[in-house]
Amino acid sequence: MSTYRIHGATGEWEVVIGLEVHAQVSTNAKLFSGASTAFGAEPNSQVSLVDAAMPGMLPVPNRECIRQAVRTGMAIEAEINAWSRFDRKNYFYADLPQGYQISQLYHPIVGEGSLTIEADEKAGIPEDKVIGIERIHVEQDAGKLMHDQHPTMSYVDLNRTGVALMEIVSRPDMRSPAEAGAYVRKLRSILRYVGSCDGNMEEGSMRADVNVSVRKPGEEFGTRTETKNVNSVRFVMQAIEHEARRQVDLIEDGGTVVQETRLFDPNTGTTRSMRSKEDAHDYRYFPDPDLLPLELDEAFLAECRASLPELPDAKRARYEGELGLTPYNARELTAEVETFARFETLLAETAKALDKNEADVATQVANWSLSVAPGVMKSLGDEGDAAHATAARQAAILKMQDAGEISGGQAKEIFERVLREGREPEEIAATEGLKQVSDTGAIEAEIDKIIAANQDKVEEYRGGKDKLFGFFVGQTMKAMQGKANPAVVNQLLKDKLG
Amino acid sequence: MSVTREEVAKIASLARIRMAEGDLDKLVPEFNKILEWVEQLGEVDTSGVEPMTAVIPQKLRLRDDVVDADPLTAGGRRDDVLANAPVAEHGFYGVPKVIE
Amino acid sequence: MPTDANSLTDLGVREIRDGVAAGDFSAREVAEACNAAVASAEALNAFIVATPEKALEAANAVDAARAKGDALGPMAGVPIGMKDLFATKGVQTTAASHILEGFVPPYESTVSQKLWDAGAAMLGKLNMDQFAMGSSNETSYFGNVASPWRKAGSNAAMSPGGSSGGTSAAIAARLCPAATGTDTGGSIRQPAAFTGICGIKPTYGRCSRWGVVAFASSLDQAGPMARSVEDCAIMLGAMAGFDPKDSTSLDASVPDWFGNLDADLRGKRVGIPREYRMDGTDQAILDSWDMGAQWLRDAGAEIVEVSLPHTKYALPAYYIVAPAEASSNLARYDGVRYGLRDLPEGAGLQDMYAATRADGFGDEVKRRIMLGTYVLSAGFYDAYYTQAQKIRTLVQRDFEAAFEACDVILAPTTPTASFPLDSLNNDPLTMYLNDVFAVPASLAGLPAMSVPATLTAEGLPLGLQIVGPAMDEQGVLNAGLAIEQRAGFTARPDRWW
Numbered sequence A: 001m002s003t004y005r006i007h008g009a010t011g012e013w014e015v016v017i018g019l020e021v022h023a024q025v026s027t028n029a030k031l032f033s034g035a036s037t038a039f040g041a042e043p044n045s046q047v048s049l050v051d052a053a054m055p056g057m058l059p060v061p062n063r064e065c066i067r068q069a070v071r072t073g074m075a076i077e078a079e080i081n082a083w084s085r086f087d088r089k090n091y092f093y094a095d096l097p098q099g100y101q102i103s104q105l106y107h108p109i110v111g112e113g114s115l116t117i118e119a120d121e122k123a124g125i126p127e128d129k130v131i132g133i134e135r136i137h138v139e140q141d142a143g144k145l146m147h148d149q150h151p152t153m154s155y156v157d158l159n160r161t162g163v164a165l166m167e168i169v170s171r172p173d174m175r176s177p178a179e180a181g182a183y184v185r186k187l188r189s190i191l192r193y194v195g196s197c198d199g200n201m202e203e204g205s206m207r208a209d210v211n212v213s214v215r216k217p218g219e220e221f222g223t224r225t226e227t228k229n230v231n232s233v234r235f236v237m238q239a240i241e242h243e244a245r246r247q248v249d250l251i252e253d254g255g256t257v258v259q260e261t262r263l264f265d266p267n268t269g270t271t272r273s274m275r276s277k278e279d280a281h282d283y284r285y286f287p288d289p290d291l292l293p294l295e296l297d298e299a300f301l302a303e304c305r306a307s308l309p310e311l312p313d314a315k316r317a318r319y320e321g322e323l324g325l326t327p328y329n330a331r332e333l334t335a336e337v338e339t340f341a342r343f344e345t346l347l348a349e350t351a352k353a354l355d356k357n358e359a360d361v362a363t364q365v366a367n368w369s370l371s372v373a374p375g376v377m378k379s380l381g382d383e384g385d386a387a388h389a390t391a392a393r394q395a396a397i398l399k400m401q402d403a404g405e406i407s408g409g410q411a412k413e414i415f416e417r418v419l420r421e422g423r424e425p426e427e428i429a430a431t432e433g434l435k436q437v438s439d440t441g442a443i444e445a446e447i448d449k450i451i452a453a454n455q456d457k458v459e460e461y462r463g464g465k466d467k468l469f470g471f472f473v474g475q476t477m478k479a480m481q482g483k484a485n486p487a488v489v490n491q492l493l494k495d496k497l498g
Numbered sequence B: 001m002s003v004t005r006e007e008v009a010k011i012a013s014l015a016r017i018r019m020a021e022g023d024l025d026k027l028v029p030e031f032n033k034i035l036e037w038v039e040q041l042g043e044v045d046t047s048g049v050e051p052m053t054a055v056i057p058q059k060l061r062l063r064d065d066v067v068d069a070d071p072l073t074a075g076g077r078r079d080d081v082l083a084n085a086p087v088a089e090h091g092f093y094g095v096p097k098v099i100e
Numbered sequence C: 001m002p003t004d005a006n007s008l009t010d011l012g013v014r015e016i017r018d019g020v021a022a023g024d025f026s027a028r029e030v031a032e033a034c035n036a037a038v039a040s041a042e043a044l045n046a047f048i049v050a051t052p053e054k055a056l057e058a059a060n061a062v063d064a065a066r067a068k069g070d071a072l073g074p075m076a077g078v079p080i081g082m083k084d085l086f087a088t089k090g091v092q093t094t095a096a097s098h099i100l101e102g103f104v105p106p107y108e109s110t111v112s113q114k115l116w117d118a119g120a121a122m123l124g125k126l127n128m129d130q131f132a133m134g135s136s137n138e139t140s141y142f143g144n145v146a147s148p149w150r151k152a153g154s155n156a157a158m159s160p161g162g163s164s165g166g167t168s169a170a171i172a173a174r175l176c177p178a179a180t181g182t183d184t185g186g187s188i189r190q191p192a193a194f195t196g197i198c199g200i201k202p203t204y205g206r207c208s209r210w211g212v213v214a215f216a217s218s219l220d221q222a223g224p225m226a227r228s229v230e231d232c233a234i235m236l237g238a239m240a241g242f243d244p245k246d247s248t249s250l251d252a253s254v255p256d257w258f259g260n261l262d263a264d265l266r267g268k269r270v271g272i273p274r275e276y277r278m279d280g281t282d283q284a285i286l287d288s289w290d291m292g293a294q295w296l297r298d299a300g301a302e303i304v305e306v307s308l309p310h311t312k313y314a315l316p317a318y319y320i321v322a323p324a325e326a327s328s329n330l331a332r333y334d335g336v337r338y339g340l341r342d343l344p345e346g347a348g349l350q351d352m353y354a355a356t357r358a359d360g361f362g363d364e365v366k367r368r369i370m371l372g373t374y375v376l377s378a379g380f381y382d383a384y385y386t387q388a389q390k391i392r393t394l395v396q397r398d399f400e401a402a403f404e405a406c407d408v409i410l411a412p413t414t415p416t417a418s419f420p421l422d423s424l425n426n427d428p429l430t431m432y433l434n435d436v437f438a439v440p441a442s443l444a445g446l447p448a449m450s451v452p453a454t455l456t457a458e459g460l461p462l463g464l465q466i467v468g469p470a471m472d473e474q475g476v477l478n479a480g481l482a483i484e485q486r487a488g489f490t491a492r493p494d495r496w497w
C-alpha cells in the first residue's frame, strides 16, 4: 500500500493516477501511408497525399504496426483480439488534416493486461505492485503546430501526421508520483525489449496523458483531469504532484474539479486548462468506413509470439536463479536493453575463454560490467574510446585475472590502456610489465628477507596475534612492487610462518 | 424526438458551420421533419442483428512496411502537398495563430 | 461509314473504338466532333471545365499508336466526360463545390487513370450535385444542369437526375458517347433513367475509390454511363480492377463482361420484389415494369415474385448512414491545405473553419453534414447509427434470401420520370424519395443497372432497374441487354440547346 498523501487543511488526501501512454511504433513507414517516419526531417517533407488528407485519399494499414502492437500486448500478457476495428475520432484542429483521427475505440486490438512495478523502499514503493492495463489500441499521430515563428500565424508541419502510435491505457491503479514514474520506466523497458518502440522520450516517441484525481482515503474516486502529452518520467511525476495539490486546494477552498484536458508547462512544473479541446466530450466515434475489420489469423499470432524476446521480469528471475546474481545486480543488468545485451555478450565470451559454465563466471562478469568497467570508463572520460572495449578484449582481461596472471588493479590498468590505445590485453600485460609474479622462488626469497628482518613480529604472530598476517602480506607485496600473485604470497607466508 | 433551435446551433458549432439566425430559422423545421422520418427505423426489431461492418465480406489487407513503395502514397512531395494551400510559407501551412 | 461530325457524335463506345481501330475515321476526328458538341452545348451546363486540348492530345496519341501498329486499348479513341468527383491531375477538381473551387490535384484517380490507360480521352469535368449529394443536379455551385429532354410542348428546363446529372445530360445530348458516374444511393441509375441512357453501378469494391472525392465511403461506387449496355460493359471493364491503395477494393479478377454478353435468359429466374409496389408510384412506371417483366420472359426467363421485407426502411437507413459518413469525410474541407479559405477579420482557427465551411458548402451539403453530425453525437449514436447499420444488415439478408429464389431482380429505377428544375427544391424529403428504389442495392453493395424502357405520355424517358447478387455484373448486364433489345429505345431529345 502506498502511503503517499497530500496534506490538506481538512486532512490527508490520496491521489489516484491512470496513465495513457502514447508510444510511437518503430516502423519505417506510417500507419496508413508509405511516407517515412524518420525523425527530424524538413517540414512537410515526409507527407504523402494520404497524410495531407487530399480529397479521395484512402488508408491502407501497415502490417508491421499491427504486428508490433500485438507483440507488445503479448509482452504484458494481455488478451489479443483477433478481431478488431478502426474507428474515427472526429474533431477539428490544424494538426489533424482529415478532421478525424483513425483510432480504435469500440474494438481495440489488445485487451486486458498488466505489468509489475518493483518494490523501491526509498521511493515509497514498499513491495512489488501489479498495475492493470486496460487496453492497447493503434492510432494515428497528429501533426505539429509551431506558434512562435510568425506574429499572427501558427505554422503546420504534417511530418508526424499518420505515424503509428500505440495508446497503452492503464487502470487507475497508481497512488503516488513514484509509482507512476516506475510504471512509465517499466513500460518503456518492456517496449524496448520487444522492439516495438524506441522509448525516446526527448523525440516524443513516448508521451503520457496523465489522469489525476484526489480523494479522501477509502472514498469514491474524485473527478479527474487529463494532462496531455507529458514527455518525461520526471515531468509525469511533477504534473501529478502539481495537479493533486491543485485539486486538493481547489476542493478545500469550496470549488469543484472540472473534468477537462490540461497542458503541462515544463518550465514551471504546473498545469493549465487547454482551450483548444472544447469539443472533447463529443468525438462522434464511428467505425471507419474506409477500412474493413482487422482479422488476425493463427499464423500471424504465432509468429508474433515466437518472435518475442525474453522479457525483463523473466530475465531478472533467470539472472538470480540460474546465474546466481544478487537481486541488485540482476535488476541493474536487466533494466536497459543495451545493458543486458552487452552483459550477455561478455558473459558468453568469458565463459568460452575460461572454458567454464556461464553460471560460474556470471558474478565475475556482472561485477566487471556494473562496477569495474564503468568506473574505468568514467575516470577516463573523453580520453577513452568505448569502441575499443570489445567483448573479446574484456574477456581476455577477465581470463588473465581468473588465472591469477594479473591482479585486480592490473586488470583496471590494462583496461585503461585498451580504452586509450585499442591494443590487445595480453600484449599490454606482457610488454608493460603488468603481470603478477607467481614464481615461488622469487617470492620466497623476499619472504625470507622479511622474516629475518622482523623476528619480533614473527614471534608475536606465532604467539597468537593473527592480525599481523596482513603486515607480512603487505611487506611482501611491497617488496614485489605489487606484482606478486596474492594467492601465492598467502600460501607461502602461511607455510613459512607456521 | 424533435430538436430545439439551441441543439441545432450546437450541432452546427460541432460541425464547424457558421449559422446565422436566418439559417437556423430555415433549418430547424427541416431538420425535425427529416429526423421524424428517419425515426421510423425505431419500429424495426433489430435485437440479435449485427450492425453491418463490411458491405462485401472481405478481410482487411495489410501493407508491407516499406517507405515510398508507391509514389502515389509516398512522402517526399512537399511541393505537391503545399501546392493548393491558401497559405504556405517556409514549407509550412499557415493558419491563424492558435492558442492552446 | 460516317465521317461527318454529327454522325461521329452519334456513335457509341464500341463503334468508335472499332472504327478507329479499322481506320474508318481517326481518333482526332472523333475528339474534334465531341469537342465541338461540348462547346455548342453550354445551355445544358453539363461541364464545369472543358479540356478540348487534352481530348486532342489523347486522340493524337491513339492515332500515332495505331499508325505504328501498336496494340490499342479497349477504349482507344473514345472521348469521355469525367464526373468532377474524380481527381484529375492538373485539371481542376471541385466535386461541384465552392469549397474546392480552384483545387488542382497533383494526382490522378485510379479509375480515371485506368480509362486513360485504356485509350480514352478527356473532354472535360462534368457538372454534378455538390459532393454527389442530390437527385436533380440542382445543388452544384456551378449551376443547375439542364436535361436535354423536355416535356412534350413545354420549354421548362427538366432535371437530368443526380448526382451524375452532368454525365447523363452530356451522354443523352450526344456530347460524348460515355462518361463516368458515381453511385452512392442511386446517383448513376436515377440520372440514367431520367435521360434515357444506361448506367451500371458495379458491386461495391469493383472500382477503386482512390482519388474519388468521398461522399459516403461504405456506399460510394464508380460506374460507367453510356447509351448502350455493351458500351457500359466495355467501359466498366476498363474502370474496374483491384487497387492496393483502396482497403475496400475487391481483390478479384475482372471478367470479360463485354465478351460474355448474352441476352438469352433461358434457365434464369427474374425476381419481382413485392414491396416495390409502393403508393405514389406513377402508373406509367408500373406499366413499364410489367412490360419489362414481359420482355424478360420473352428472353427465356422465368418470372418469380420475391420479397424484400425491409425495403421501406432502406431509404431512412441510408439517410443516417450516408450523412454520418459524409459529416466525417467532409471534415477535411477546412481551408488549411487546399480550396477555399474564408478568414474574417480577427478570426481564430476555429472561426476560420466555421466561416470557410459556411461559405464553401451548399445548403444540401450543410444539411447532410448537420444530420450526420447529429446522428453520431453523444447519446444518439446507438439509436440512429447503430440501428441504421443493423437495418442495413437486414436489407442485405433480404437480398440474400431473394437471390435464393431468383438470379436477378427487376424493378423500376425511379418512382417518377424527370421533373422540372426548381420544382422540388424546397422539399428535401420528397427529393430523397427519388432514390427509394435505388438505395436498397446501394446499402447491400450489389451490382445494379438502369436501362431505358420507354417514354411517358409526356415524352420523358423511363428506366428499368436490374439488381444482381454481389459479383454478378454479368447477370445484370445480360438481363439489361435482353431488355434493351426488346425495348427498342431509340428516342432522343430534340435539340434545343
Ligand SMILES: [Mg+2]
Residues within 6 Å of the ligand: A020, A209
Ligand atoms: Mg487519451
Ligand SMILES: [Zn+2]
Residues within 6 Å of the ligand: A022, A139, A167
Ligand atoms: Zn490516443
